[in-house]
Amino acid sequence: xxxxxxxxxxxxxxxxxxxxxxxxxxxxxxxxxxxxxxxxxxxxxxxxxxxxxxxxxxxxxxxxxxxxxxxxxxxxxxxxxxxxxxxxxxxxxxxxxxxxxxxxxxxxxxxxxxxxxxxxxxxxxxxxxxxxxxxxx
Amino acid sequence: xxxxxxxxxxxxxxxxxxxxxxxxxxxxxxxxxxxxxxxxxxxxxxxxxxxxxxxxxxxxxxxxxxxxxxxxxxxxxxxxxxxxxxxxxxxxxxxxxxxxxxxxxxxxxxxxxxxxxxxxxxxxxxxxxxxxxxxxxxxxxxxxxxxxxxxxxxxxxxxxxxxxxxxxxxxxxxxxxxxxxxxxxxxxxxxxxxxxxxxxxxxxxxxxxxxxxxxxxxxxxxxxxxxxxxxxxxxxxxxxxxxxxxxxxxxxxxxxxxxxxxxxxxxxxxxxxxxxxxxxxxxxxxxxxxxxxxxxxxxxxxxxxxxxxxxxxxxxxxxxxxxxxxxxxxxxxxxxxxxxxxxxxxxxxxxxxxxxxxxxxxxxxxxxxxxxxxxxxxxxxxxxxxxxxxxxx
Numbered sequence: 001x002x003x004x005x006x007x008x009x010x011x012x013x014x015x016x017x018x019x020x021x022x023x024x025x026x027x028x029x030x031x032x033x034x035x036x037x038x039x040x041x042x043x044x045x046x047x048x049x050x051x052x053x054x055x056x057x058x059x060x061x062x063x064x065x066x067x068x069x070x071x072x073x074x075x076x077x078x079x080x081x082x083x084x085x086x087x088x089x090x091x092x093x094x095x096x097x098x099x100x101x102x103x104x105x106x107x108x109x110x111x112x113x114x115x116x117x118x119x120x121x122x123x124x125x126x127x128x129x130x131x132x133x134x135x136x137x
Numbered sequence: 138x139x140x141x142x143x144x145x146x147x148x149x150x151x152x153x154x155x156x157x158x159x160x161x162x163x164x165x166x167x168x169x170x171x172x173x174x175x176x177x178x179x180x181x182x183x184x185x186x187x188x189x190x191x192x193x194x195x196x197x198x199x200x201x202x203x204x205x206x207x208x209x210x211x212x213x214x215x216x217x218x219x220x221x222x223x224x225x226x227x228x229x230x231x232x233x234x235x236x237x238x239x240x241x242x243x244x245x246x247x248x249x250x251x252x253x254x255x256x257x258x259x260x261x262x263x264x265x266x267x268x269x270x271x272x273x274x275x276x277x278x279x280x281x282x283x284x285x286x287x288x289x290x291x292x293x294x295x296x297x298x299x300x301x302x303x304x305x306x307x308x309x310x311x312x313x314x315x316x317x318x319x320x321x322x323x324x325x326x327x328x329x330x331x332x333x334x335x336x337x338x339x340x341x342x343x344x345x346x347x348x349x350x351x352x353x354x355x356x357x358x359x360x361x362x363x364x365x366x367x368x369x370x371x372x373x374x375x376x377x378x379x380x381x382x383x384x385x386x387x388x389x390x391x392x393x394x395x396x397x398x399x400x401x402x403x404x405x406x407x408x409x410x411x412x413x414x415x416x417x418x419x420x421x422x423x424x425x426x427x428x429x430x431x432x433x434x435x436x437x438x439x440x441x442x443x444x445x446x447x448x449x450x451x452x453x454x455x456x457x458x459x460x461x462x463x464x465x466x467x468x469x470x471x472x473x474x475x476x477x478x479x480x481x482x483x484x485x486x487x488x489x490x491x492x493x494x495x496x497x498x499x500x501x502x503x504x505x506x507x508x509x510x511x512x513x514x515x516x517x518x519x520x521x522x523x524x525x526x527x528x529x530x
Contacts, residue, residue, distance in 0.1 A: 010275035070289035090390025
């Protein structure tokens with residue numbers, strides 16, 4: 001099982017403040033473009049697919065699957081970095097927490113969890129979800 | 138002649154001078170001094186002088202604002218500069234840009250320098266980026282992303298999709314170590330076995346210590362000239378036949394770690410050169426990690442996507458043994474990864490091979506074509522690839 005580690009706080013900006021405010025309320029946001037309908041991550045003001053400025057925040061379900069992961073064994077406190085594919089589509093960098101690292105697998109279902117950065121900001125992370133849907137491949 | 142029998146056009150530019158700094162630990166030198174020493178070395182190698190240089194190229198490893206401090210420090214009088222930075226591949230991009238500048242008559246003699254002293258400065262890995270105001274870093278840094286674990290995820294996904302094994306990755310290090318034994322300047326000169334690579338500590342699953350390149354101080358430089366200048370110097374002439382540069386990233390969340398931008402830079406370079414991977418018997422392949430080599434070989438077309446593990450196994454990358462000799466200086470995996478930027482040395486060893494100046498134990502006989510490839514930044518997030526195809530005239 002993972003141990004608590006010092007988490008670097010994110011530098012926030014006017015563009016991304018709503019994302020981090022939502023995290024303080026236990027919610028994960030993604031950006032959706034009203035012009036092309038595509039969701040993207042990390043969040044931008046202008047859609048990276050069609051460059052429309054009509055992007056809006058949308059709450060994600062918090063469910064996803066592990067696309068890839070690696071256990072940083074070299075660190076004083078080992079941790080699992082991962083790409084998680086959200087149910088909504090985008091794949092994001094995250095950590096897998098509350099997990100037996102040796103039991104992690106690509107395709108495994110995970111759900112949203114949070115860990116606080118050193119300044120108290122909750123950071124969206126993921127934990128294994130035994131009830132979640134696995135990726136087929 | 139190209140592989141299809143066409144007569145090749147006059148090349149746009151030649152690599153007339155190369156120099157690899159012999160140091161691997163530069164406690165006693167300044168960063169600017171290292172740049173000057175490699176510049177002097179490459180000009181000496183070319184048979185050109187400091188006064189001949191009218192174009193200067195450097196990347197983010199050079200101290201100062203763009204080229205301003207270095208051009209001043211070096212005492213250059215230049216009319217063309219370029220400070221494109223794509224991490225460790227920047228110097229291959231510079232070769233491509235130098236050829237374009239020469240063709241456009243913006244300069245005749247382009248000097249490209251790289252130097253770094255991460256050991257002397259106690260920096261370890263990393264590219265020394267300023268992290269403020271970056272749009273992507275706040276969504277990565279809290280998670281402890283590092284060059285190491287991002288490349289490890291590329292390896293993990295490759296293993297998952299294609300069944301690639303740690304043993305296959307280990308063969309890449311083994312091949313590099315076979316070459317490094319002949320290089321007196323190499324950081325690691327011990328010949329390794331697959332078993333020894335697999336016995337090294339796991340640092341970020343599935344990558345082990347021996348899957349990683351060395352971290353060291355050093356540098357290198359290139360002189361790129363107009364072909365008629367290169368031919369006047371009395372040295373073997375190495376001309377640039379094809380170049381390609383490309384970027385790849387997380388694509389707004391449409392992440393695919395199974396391939397690199399080398400797919401695009403390689404295709405462009407081969408198309409311009411009018412040759413195919415089957416024509417290439419020596420390749421310098423960027424080797425920050427073993428997985429970097431494996432993915433790149435697939436993307437350049439040396440084998441099908443997903444079959445890189447089979448391609449690199451059983452010594453297929455060892456000079457005199459396998460189908461494709463790679464990184465015969467020992468590469469970044471065993472010899473030199475100066476300033477955490479390995480592209481410069483990739484070009485240098487490819488030029489040595491084409492001149493017949495590689496170590497006799499690893500020299501590919503009768504070599505006329507060579508490929509050099511760089512991968513800068515992180516294969517796991519954002520990277521810039523550059524491919525050069527070089528020919529011995």
